[in-house]
Each structure stands twice: as structure tokens, then as C-alpha cells.
Amino acid sequence: MASIMLAPKWVALHCLLLLVLSANVAFCGEPVKHLPGFDGELPFNFQTGYISVNNSEYFYYFIESQGDPATDPLFFWFTGGPGCSSLSGIVYEIGPIQFDIHNYNGGLPRLLYYPYTWTKTASFVYVDSPVGSGFSYSTSSNWSTSDTKSTEEASELVRKWLIEHPQYLNLRLFIGGDSYSGLIVPGITKKLIEDNDANVEPHLNVTGYLVGSPTTDQHINVNSRVILAHRLALVSDQLYQELKISCKQNFVDVDPSNTACLTALSKYEKNIEEIWTNCPLEPNCAFASPRPELPLSVRRSLADQSSDERQFLLSPPKVPSDLWCRAFNYALAYNWANDPGVQEALHVRKGKVKFWSRCNRTISYTKDVQSVIDVHMWLSQRPLEVLLEVGDHDLVVPIVATQTWLKILNLTVSYNWRPWYVDGQVAGYTKKFDEEAYGYRLTYATVKGGGHTAPEYYRRECYEMFQRWLHFYPL
Template identity: 60%
Template sequence: MQLPSPASLNSTTALKCLHLRMLLLLIFSATTSFSGEIVKYLPGYDGELPFKLETGYISVNESELFYYFIESQGNPEEDPLILWLTGGPGCSSFNGLIYEIGPLEFDIDNYTGGLPRFKDYPYAWTKTGSFIFLDSPVGTGFSYSTNSDAWASSDSFAAKQAYEFLRKWLTDNPKYLSLELFIGGDSYSGIIVPLITKLVLEGNEAGTQPIMNLIGYLVGSPWTDQVISENSRVVFAHRMALISDELYEDLKVYCNESYVNIDPSNTKCIAAYEIYKKCVKDLYDNNILEPKCTSASPEKDQGELPHRALQENPTNFILSPPKIPDLWCRNFNYALSYMWMNNDQVQDALHIRKGFVSDWKRCNKSLSYTKDVQSVIDIHRYLSTKRLQVLVDGGDRDMVVPFVATVKWIKMLNLTVVNDWRPWFVDGQVAGFTVKYSEHGYRLTYATVKGGGHTAPAYRRRECYEKFDRWIHWYPL
């Protein structure tokens, strides 16, 4: 049906016609998949972007999932395609793009106020691969829902949505179908990435279109099993000399090496665990080598240390200056993302639909989200029966998901070691350690990143780029 133009009608009818047009536009935008729009210029960056950036929304289950697509700066016709998710759950993929693996970073060293500015980052993963940075689940970044009931999500639902997003995106962009496809992510996405990978395999086996050229997956500092991750923190604390041998032995004996849901009647275990918590409470879990920046309004048990400022709450950030010699916290850098993303000019440049996300957050901690998958070890075990290339890595100073936890669940897969534990190098220096497993065509490379935290690319960008570049092009680390 073709509507008459408002100019040909009287004012009342014209107004009704205009409202109908707006309603149809809203319905159309809520139900139609869009292939995105090219972004050539960004506020805070001088000149035209030296890479192809596309942003857009894909409609999935009454939700609009927002993405940033950066085409490979190397050989886009042959380099692999990677769907990338950031953890949380609820952390925007912009975090991975700017702070971890993308071609830009904030120029924090020269920041003096106003809209943050960018500088090029030479060791971006996009130099050797095309990346779809997806804001998932709903409520993350600029992703939103047109139905109030559809804001709720879960591990399993988020994975299904991401899979449907990928199907629609590839349908809209068929020229990328022939490329090698990898599913990737870090932190809490360690739960979601294997689930998506399994869905892609099952979809291909069922003949669901489009057939995807899935080659493998990669997870960094991956949350994989709740119990293993939490129990491993005590082991990590002992290995890093954060607790004494005597306390570690007490914890093992009294708690039976289990520190999740401690029996309240087990007083000896509780007492030992309280001592452990006091030993580590002033450490920065993301990287034990960096200063801990706690809240400007400290919690009750931090009352004796009111000068330790700044858990991530942008309203409490000390923004000027953001970097003080000998007194710097990583959160200062994170503050710049809030300032940049909530700028109207920035949102116009990114083609953001106004009125759906009133306040962009780097990590949205108020999601309506159910963690319905406590472990994906069985998913990894299933995937190990397929011919897949897998990269698992993590910083060796990460206490959120300690390397101890990652090593433990990998060993539970009972894979065969084909290249034993050894150092890997960047510029002649040890960048970490690696071991490679293989089983019936399934090849898993595990690597630590020396000095890296949670997640490793945020702390060792150059080393992590070299690691990714070698692995994605089938070279040993």
C-alpha cells in the first residue's frame, strides 16, 4: 500500500499520515535486518579512518544487536573472519576494540580535558583478520530490545542470539562466507563462545543456511567452570606467594580444597578462609602487579583506607589529570570511553539510534541476566571430537580467572600433548609459555602471557598480537 504524501492532505489527515509513517518505520526497523553503514570519520581522530569500519544493527528475537565491523587491514579477501564478544556479561565489545585488539586507542598520555582523542595502534589484530565486534547480550553497549519482555537474557539464550546474528550478518554480507570463520571472546565469553561454536557446527550439519566455513575458536582468560575458577584462586595465591605455606596447608586440609559454598559449621575452614581474604583483599584481581583503585566511597571494611580511590563508577572518576606520574590507575583510561561514547556527535558518527540507550556503559552491571550454564567443559569435550583449531590463553598475573583454572580444565579433556611446555618469544624475549595438544584433528594451543592480567591483551597488546598473528596463520607460537 502506498500512502499519499502529507502535502496533498489537510493538516489533520497529514498529521495522522505522518504518525502512521513513523509507526511503520519503527515496525520496519524492529523486524528488518540491516547490513550497516560505513563510518569514515570519528570525532577525536584526525582525518579519514585508515581502515574500513561499519556499524549497524541486526534484528534477532525482538532485539536489535549492535556491532562494529572492521575489515582486515591486511588481505581482506583471504584473511579470516572473527566474531568477537567481550565478557561481563554485559561488557561492550567496544572495550575489546579500543583497549585490547583494535586499531585505535585513546591518547591518554596527552589528554588535558574535553572529548578524548585517539591515536593509531600498530599491533591490532585487525591487521590480519576481519572482526565483527558484537554488543551481546541485549542491554550491552548499544544493543537494545523493542519489547520490554525481551530484555531478559541468559547464557544459553545469548549464545542462540549471537548465532542467529551471525547467520543474518553473513546472509547480508555473502562475500565473507568463503573466509575461514572463527568464534572468539574473552573473560565471561569463555562460557558463550563454545556454545556459539557448537550451534554453528550443529547448524552446518543440519544444512541450515548459510553454511559457515567454521575453522575454530579462541578464548582468552576464559571463565569456563565456576567451581574450578573460584577454587583455583587459592592455589594461584599460594603459587604467587600471596599467602603462606602454613595457611595454604590449613585451607587444603580444613576446606578439603573446596572454597565454594563453605559449610557454615566448618569453623576451621571459615577461619582459614577469612585470613586468606584479608591477605588478598587489597590486591587488584585483574592484575596483581598493578595498584588497586577502590571506591571513592569505600566499603565498610575499607574504612581504614579511604585514600585508595576508584572502583569503576564513572561518576566518581578523577578525570583531570587522568594520568599522574607514579599515581595512575587503569580505570582512568576506562573513564575516557564513557565520555566519548555518550557524546552526541560520536553517536551520530556511529549511526546510533537515539532514544533506546540513554546512558552507554562500558560494562552494564544491571542486566536482567540468568547464568544458566555453570560449566562448558562438556561443550569443550564435545568440540574436541571435531576438526577444529583452538587457541586458549591468559595472563599469568590474572587472579579473576587464574591460569591454574585454565590448565586444570584443559587437562580434563584428556588430549594428547604434541608439543610440550616451552617458552614463546617476541623480539628475543620470553613472552609467555605454551603447550599444544591434538586429538583426531582437534588442535588446541594453550599459551600464557607473561605479566598479563585479565584480560591479557589489555596489558600486553604487542605480545598478544604476535601470538594471534602466528596462530591464525598456522605458525607455531
């Protein structure tokens, strides 16, 4: 089908009109035809730009559906962290490009087209949110943000983007995200529905939401890690019983005087300290030697980043053929996204972000939302399509936590636990819930062997799951 992206001249006039009518609406996006590292013209419609919300300039990547963009739904995607760039979601999880890691010999990484992309069947706006993530920046000296502020600004961002791109207003609208964005995505969805109820214009066709490996309740999440570690045989039966009894199954808010519990927790931490918690099945790699030839400014920036990526960048490893470490794949994103030619191709504003990070751990961020179970309950009384997907080997957001808060929702089961398949093999397990009185439908799916987050580990399987759910096919 033909693209519904507007002709460049019309877009320019449309954006100019918007700027005249409202000083708060930022410039429309600009098309990207070529990317450094990719051979030839991109085989999909790609656009980047900024959306202004208060003092924040949010950078986004828009990839139009490669199926039928006139009817396929529109997703706004928020990668977790908080502070991780949505580029991570594009190249490592659900987008149409990936790094050619197997043939990397240094310099600018090569990009390859990835065929099992979620953009085959939906249009995606990948947002660098909260401010300070990726190429997003603040025009104020105060960069402080929070769960609440991030949710509010993201909701306004969605509305402003659609005002700038009215040709997508009638499409089915979904909000999606993973990991820490599990605390943000439901809130955005709720705010957009509330605005519709209040007759805020334009009316948005909010159809549903998707959360992957979602942080949903901080207490349940942390508490569940001990339980899953035992299920995965990382903790002995004896130590697990000791933990359950001494801590009274509460491993979070421990009384400082409870020395038995603290001792047991210390043993537990010792048991898993050398485990790659994103996925215990993979190697936990560390390469910590500094490279003095790197500029001081770059070394300082790297020192603020998460240890797995920082260590690879400071001392690129000579990885044996029988040992592959996921952190090395992350490191390629730094080489690529910090290249001046790449930033020019992406239409990044010069001088606004000195050093791009896959996950910026230095943002001033207040975690003021501890649970969104009540938000999910509120949403369960609305006509929404929901996909909840998790990896069953994820120790960051354990499957145990997801199953715990799902039980609290007390939803009506329409079909019970059963396997789902890709190419005749079990890809995971699924369960569906229907609240027929409200038209609310939630599909819960696990990804067998998947870590944090599942699409990064089983990209093809997660695409099959996504497209079946989106087109109302049983998993």
C-alpha cells in the same frame, strides 16, 4: 589488497532486497569514515549496524582486515562481563584504535591509531552482546536474558550477519571472546556446527574458535583463585595449609558448620582485599568523592557501574606521574561513547540507550551455564583450530583453572611446555594439543605478567601470538 566491501549503492539495494524477503533481518551496516577525536580519515574500513534477533537489537562494529580481506578469515568477537561492550575489546585489547591517555586534559578524549591490531590479518565483527551491553537494546519491556539465551541469539546473529554480507560467506569463520564469554563462545561454535550438520542454509565455513582468559567452569574457576594467590605469594604457606586442610581443598561449597574453613577463608579475603585482582602487579586505585555538578541522571547511571570506573568518573583523579591506574583509562570510554557527536558518527539509534557503559552491571541476566567442559570435549572431535590464551597474573580467571580443565579434556600433546618469544624475549609459555583422528588442534599460550585479560596488558605480544597461530606458524 583492495577491500571487498561492496559499493554503497549495491549494499543499499542488497539490504532493501533482504528487508523485502525477510522482516526479521535488520538494516545493513553503515560505513564510518571519521570518528570524533581521531585526526583525519580512519585508515581502515569500518562499519557499524544492528542485527535483529527476536526482540533484541544487537549493535556491532565491523572492521575489515587491513591485510587481504578477500582471503583473510572472519572473526565474530564477544567481550565478557556479562554485559561488557565490544568497544572495550576494540580500544583496550585487540582493535586498531586507542585513547591518548598520556595527553588527556579533559573533555572528549583523543583517539590514536594502534598498529599491532588483530585486524591487520583478519576481519572482525565486534558484537555488543548480550542485549543491554553497549548500544544493544531490546524492543520488549522484558530485557531478561541468560547464558543459554545469549548463546542461542548470538548464533543466530552470526548467521544473519553473513546473510546480509554474503561476500564474506566463504572466508574461514572463527568465533572469539574473552573472560565470561568463555562460557558463550564454545556454545556458539557448537550450535553453528550442528546447524551445518542439519543442512541449515547458508552453510558456514566454521574453522575454529579463540578464548582468552576464559571462564569455563565456575566451580573450578573460583576454587583456583586461592591456589594462584598462594603461588603469587599473596597468601602465606601457613594460611594456605590451613585452607587446604580445613576446607578439604574445596573453597566454594563450604559447609556453614565448618567454622575452621570459614575462618581461614575470612583470613584469605583479608589478605587480598586491597589487591587489584585483575592483575596484582598493578595499583588498586579508589577515588570515591562524588561530583555534585554532574546531572542526577548521570550520577544514578554511574552508581550502577563497577566501582573502579564509577569512582574515577565521579571524581577524576590527579594522578601523580609515578602512579598510573588502569581504571582511569576505562573512564575515558564513558566520556567518548556518551558524546552525541560520537554516537552520530557511529550511527547509533537515538534515544534507545540513555547511558553507554563499558560494562553494564544492571542487566537482568541468569547465569544458567556453570560449565562448558563438555562442550569443549564435543568440539575436540571436530576439525577445528583453537587458540586458548591466558595471563599468568590473572586472579579473576586464574591460569590454575585453565590448566585444570585442560587436563580433564585429556587431549593428545603434540609439543610440550616451552617458552615463546617476541623480540628475543620470553613472552610466555605454550603447549600444543593435536587430535589427529579428528583434525582438532589446540594451541595453549600463557602471557608472562599478563592480567585479566592478557591483550590489555601486553597488546603487542598478544598480536604476535594471534597472527602466528592464525597463519600456522609455531609460537
